[in-house]
Amino acid sequence: MGGVSSARGAGQPAIIEAVLPRRTRLARKVPGRETEEQVLVTNVDTAFVVQALDQTFNPRLLERMLLMCLEGGVQPVVVLNKADLCTDPAAAVAEARRRAGEAAVILTSARSGEGIDQLRPWVTPGKTGVFMGPSGVGKSSLINQLYGEEIQPTAEVRERDHKGRHTTTWRELIVLPGGGLVIDTPGMREFHLWMAGEGLHEAFPDIELVALRCRFRDCRHESEPGCAVREAVAAGQIDPDRLASYKKLRQELEYLHRLRHWQRPPHRRPRSPRPRSEEE
Incomplete structure (x- = not known):
């Protein structure tokens, strides 16, 4: 729904001519x-x-x-x-x-x-x-x-x-x-995240901004020394519940990424044709 297309046929069944x-x-x-x-x-x-x-x-x-x-x-x-x-x-x-x-x-x-x-x-x-x-x-x-x-x-x-x-x-x-x-739209009874790239950073701009001051670029805000995010939580600048939500969503997305990789069928080389013998 929402894939706007051009169509014609006023008063009659429309004919889709193009999908944007x-x-x-x-x-x-x-x-x-x-x-x-x-x-x-x-x-x-x-x-x-x-x-x-x-x-x-x-x-x-x-x-x-x-x-x-x-x-x-x-x-x-x-x-x-x-x-x-x-x-x-x-x-x-x-x-x-x-x-x-x-x-x-x-x-x-x-x-x-x-x-x-x-x-x-x-x-x-x-x-x-x-x-x-x-x-x-x-x-x-x-x-x-x-x-x-x-x-x-x-x-x-x-x-x-x-x-x-x-x-x-x-x-x-x-x-x-x-x-x-x-x-x-119908109500959602189940809602599972799909793959996210920059969306997680955009949804938690307060945490991402503070994370720039962490000692390590790949800091996960767990037990690493020099974690600016955990320091901000201790100082009352970031709600600990919000950090917990951030970690939970990150963990779910990482799990989905791994699961999708495991379910991907292994790449197989195309079989080369068997050479024809002189008798064939």
Whole structure:
């Protein structure tokens, strides 16, 4: 979804004439044990990473989804929805900003309309945004607010655990009245990182900046002498929980890299043809 193509055939089944190259993408590892990439959307400008301010609020998941956005070249915007259910939204915004790096953090309520106007500058004509997050966080409800009427089905979350049910079961591209495009996506029940290069550094710019002062260039911030990152944690300049998240994501990506290398079939030289004998 989002691989914008040119097509013709108004009022009739469209004929795809060309598919544009991917300039951005959001991808994860396929669920299960396979180490393959699953591309979710391509050619989007903004990813609205939606979290609900209820019992499901998960800063660790927020960090993982931000990493996916940055790795794919997509501008992330953190959306904290259901502000009307939160007793201390200011604290939740502060926690999200601590995790979000340079990404914008917007407080919204799809029920009351709070914060919706702050989303509109990100989906102007010629721009495409995608709403992503777990089921029940209000992605479809936010799109309905942006559109101005209820075009996407919604459902109440379960009271016992505040988890949502899939009302969006496929990815759908929607043209907003103002000319922007948004993509509604199903909730993610499994989210495994795919290969990351610079995305990890971009998701944790505070740690990377301090790490430049480490004695060793390849410092892993474990027990090496002269580690500026551990010194910053001891001085209260870096949250130890954030460093723990950084290490956990780095370890997961390194494991995925090794696993993918192990599963890669060995390279075999092509067999040379058997020389023909004179009797053949």
